[in-house]
Amino acid sequence: MTETKIPRATAKRLPLYYRYLNILHDGGKTRVSSNELADAIRVDSATIRRDFSYFGALGKRGYGYDVDNLLAFFKDILDQDRLTNVALVGVGNLGHALLNFSFHQDSNIRISAAFDINSQEINTVQSGVPIYPIEQLVTQLQDQQITVAILTVPSRVAQEVANQVAETGVKGILNFTSIRLSVPDRIRVHNVDLTNELQTLIYFIDHYDQK
Amino acid sequence: MTETKIPRATAKRLPLYYRYLNILHDGGKTRVSSNELADAIRVDSATIRRDFSYFGALGKRGYGYDVDNLLAFFKDILDQDRLTNVALVGVGNLGHALLNFSFHQDSNIRISAAFDINSQEINTVQSGVPIYPIEQLVTQLQDQQITVAILTVPSRVAQEVANQVAETGVKGILNFTSIRLSVPDRIRVHNVDLTNELQTLIYFIDHYDQK
């Protein structure tokens, strides 16, 4: 709740901007125009300028935006100065992949604890992440003061696990199950539904022309 | 391009409706109201009715919607009568997880071919899917007349692989890499960016109140 509320559509594009600015920075570029950005990330340049303008005048007319300046700004906005620890609940199929996924390469986010019921995996360390028995979910989340959880459990137990998560201080859940979770208002859920993504893509292919 | 163009926001909700209708059907329910649906999938009931109304009058006042009727309708709309074969390019970390992911349980979609450079995996069959060397990408996609590809290769080679995919009859790419691909207009790209999802969730947690 720091600065004034920006449109949700804008908020969803911030990580995109952040990543591309990092690429520019690493490539030694010092300035960039909204048109160059537009080309690279495939968002209309007017949309980009409008997005940036919610945070004030960040650019210079006739020049563009200073990469390092912008980068520092978005780093702060996206809270990328501090490390965010997240928990992974369900180390199956998808969970494993996320354990190995290098969130930390593009962001200051890492999975710091995982939970499962599978006895072969619990109390081992996979890709540097300790895997705890699900029985310790509530206590560990509380002890480690984790505020974000990734849910990759079977759909059948998703709501039950979400209920447990809700007993802790968690404020956000990234839900990979196909269930639409019921959680208290203080918890924000974002859904990533892979089957939906494919079905939607196929629908658009069949019913819309390009773009 | 069969029926009139519906809003993109509506199109994205169709798979959601479809899945929940299947659940109702399997549970033996024969009728459902927009309010019941709203509760289950957490979309406002007016939005649901509006969405449905783009396809004509599907419900009955005072009664609601006939589950089997609606289901048959969406099955057709979403082309779930026929099987869609998709290709998976890149059998690493995430690719493996998607190979094992049961798209087929919720939809009439299956991965029918996978591609990789890793010599241990090529020419084997993983989870029922043959893994071909990437050199065969273009010919196999053409021979098998595959129209959708999932991209789970390292970002570094994403554009290069996309270029190859673009040489085939593929019409849609589900892009899991962090690169925004350049492809011809006839190909539709949907991006699933896991780091972005987490960053956005964290941004919303920090800057917005509930809902």
Next chain:
DNA sequence: AATTCTTTGTGAAAATATTTTCAAAAAATT
């Protein structure tokens, strides 16, 4: 120093999407 070129920031318009409202149709109840 003057002129030309580039590019932002933003009002205004257009396009999209959601929510409210309510008449009317049908079902359920009395």
Next chain:
DNA sequence: AATTTTTTGAAAATATTTTCACAAAGAATT
């Protein structure tokens, strides 16, 4: 058979998001 309840479908109102288009600011060039 009449009344009440439920629930859709459509219109209108509202909200959000994108796009257009251009003045103004500053950079680059002459």
